Amino acid sequence: MKYYDDLRSYIDALDAMGDIMHVRREVDGDFEPSAVTRRSYEIQSPAPLFHKVAGVAPGFRLFGAPASLSSVAGMPYARVAMSLGLAPASSGAEIIEALSAARHQPGIPPVRVSSENALCHQNILRGDDASLDRFPIPFAHDKDGGRYANTWGTLIVRTPDGKWVNWSIARVMKVDGKRMVGLMVPSQHIGQIWAEWVKLGQPMPYALVQGPAPAISCVSGIPIPAHADEADYIGTLAGAPVAVVKAVSIDLDVPATAEIVIEGHVSISRDCQEGPYGEYGGYLGSGSSAQPTFHVEAITHRDDPIWPMSITGRPTEESHTLWAMGLAADALTHLRDAGIPVKTTWIPEDSTVHWLLVVMPQNWRDLLPGMSSEALAQRIGEVLFATDAMVFIPKVYVVDDDFDPTNLREVVWVLSTRVHPVGRRAIFDEQRVIRLPQCYEEEEYVQGKGAKVVFDTLQTTRHLHASFEQGYPADVRQRVLDNW
Template sequence: MRSLPVFPDLRAFLTHAEGRGDLVHIADPVDLRHEMTAVQLAALRAGGPVLRFNAAQHCGRPAAMPVVANLFGTPDRVAAGLGLSLDQVSAFGEFLAALRSPAPVEGMRDTLSRWPVLRAALQSRPKLLRRGPAQEVSAPLDLSLIPVQTPWPGDAGPLITWPVVVTRPQGSDAGQVARYNLGVYRAQVIGPDRLILRWLAHRGGAAHHRSWARAGEPMPVAIALGADPATLLSAALPLPETVSELSFSGVLRGARAELVAAKTVPLLVPANAEIVLEGWVHPGETAPEGPFGDHTGYYNAVEPFPVMRLSAITHRRDPLYLTTVTGRPPDEPSVIGEVFNTLALPVIRAQIPEVTDLWLPPAACSYRMAVVQIDKRYPGQARRVMLALWGMLAQFSYTKTIIVVDRDIDPRSWDDIAWAMATRMDPARDVMLIDGTPMDYLDFASPREGLAGKMGIDATTKIGAETTRDWGQVMELDPVHATRAEALLRGVLR
């Protein structure tokens, strides 16, 4: 399935990017406060390369290590992180859908034909190492030695933006990696050995935190900085709660995840990460987090979130620090979301077969709005699809608006969408409003924190009991005439 080599660590991926002329070294000093953000966003909006800042500094003081940014700043690099070319992403999505819900095996020939699926299942089992590069150096408990950005002028302070936070539920064993959760939660630096972890209530890390808090026990936490592409993307994917990101990363990587026992907490951590932070979250200990600029294009409100007290920092002998910036799209998360949209479509279609295409407009913060194309066959089908999507994955519970269109409408064309809404939608009949549903705390448009409404717009052709009027006929030219016209004008309109 993979067309690119396995990337066991971040460095292998950077070497691949540099070999393609897709990485640049920036030798000029660039400040971690605000200035680096401007450079990152300028590169991303130009479709530019991975950036390696070799002279990052903080208020005139040189950073202790290079900073890597804009890692997944183009769809091609996101696909490369999956080991694929961009045109292979859709087929890989079909493969992942089959891996999640395999059909019954029929005979030996069928078994052999499914070897890629069986091989992927084996690759999902992590491999435990006695030692790993991530633990070559035991560093002082001083986060100021790590070149953490302060991205926006109104930010409360330094913010770790690409942390892969490793947790497990209370009552589990450190070796039960299938029960681990990996999540990308922003982490605010508030002292040399303290961080605030901002995980929202629906995320796996928050669920694990509640289980330890109920038992009145401190929770072990590890943070991998500069993990390999497969681990980073697995942690960012909205996977079902029953799927371990650590195990799933083996499928994406094309090789088993390599783990090593943490030094001071009962957890296994990515052996090939650049830096690993270890520590504990104690029951009831919180601190005010924020404000920080977020993917909505606004600063979020200050809220209390759990504090992590560090017990160890380990890293490679010559570590790299990986960072990113979130803001109003386009930003790196919105670029990743474009590729994930294609990757997730086969999984969605496996659950809701009448869905033929789906687009999450990046400008709408990726998941706040969805345009869904369906093969409509019966009255009320558009509403059923809306409700199914809202309940399918936790991420879709934050989708405020769903627009459903027919197969003759391109769901990625605003012109097509506007025409369908103008000619196939009656506001009194075809708009469904729901109140009091889950919503991202960062949505300032919602009247209550964590609760908001949903709107579903049925912009499909109305059939059966949906209308009492004869429906209009769409005007179309004979394809023969259209082809003839194109041939006649080909030379004239060059």
């Protein structure tokens, strides 16, 4: 296990494993880097590192697919695991357990270093020099409303009273060299903090951090409780405090080893059009909405900076790996805190964050005496659909632990053979609905209300599988293997 405290050491580690694809020819500054990255997701190739992008200064680089599935055989979740300081061969269940366990451990607050010791302050740009036009920001998809300046960066904001600092990922579109426009969802933490500044009538200070330590990017993209500081949680995962430095133009601390830091203020009104954008559900966007403007006032960066990007779309990209694991860990934590003895939770990558599997141990009936599977499904829904993170998940499946939930072939077999066509489900009407899940009707999006469901697939009697492992005596299996 090793914690990587900057993006470059992480890239070097992936490279040593053969999981980096060096693109040394010049690529265009519009669509080519995103198209290469998108194909790398779809064929599960090494992560592309672009060394030469047209239209920007030599040395400025792009890094795609930072936390998607690994190309290394037998270690599909290596990029996520290594980002979090876990062993490359960690299983999905082990990653989720680590994320959940850290929720109940004391946080380790960050430590501030001097500007002279902060790599992100190697270059400081102010005034007209602080322009986004310096950087290789491509179009993510050809139907997008603009170049997206944030797909894998960390937005840092703080409440006016200074009591809550939030690090998160939200999509932000470049308008021009001095302006961006970001999706500000009221229910998300950044939206809640922005609303406090709006009440005061004051623009919100922000820092947009590109290429910090990979754990920072990962934790910024997963749910943790409101008013908890992500920096403290990252310190717990790392076992050491995150090094931060005071921003050069605003009163915020930023990760000291980051590649690029953009500083400024967010407008108090939704005064600029954002979108469309191709999202994680796998479809190109078709609409836009009024969102607040992010004004650019200062930029700092390392020498020869690297700009990471996640190109959302069909599986499998960071939404379906890291974010899904974070949502699953959040569900696991809430269910266990409610006294439900869940073995693990999992969101299959190919479900595009529309399914959640709740895996129950074989002896769950002994642990919950007198509870039927129908009552258990109802209780699971009551717990989960009361949480903020579950606004993204419309379908929950309660399953036995006699298969591998991370193996899509086995998941399809279990759901096909154990989901009753009509019964054995708990339906929750009038649940909160947002536009990101793709399965609702337009009137449900407009009303912000729709149904969610928990499918009870638990077996009354466990059946043996007609498989190599369960269909033959042990001595026969061994003889087959010995002579294979």
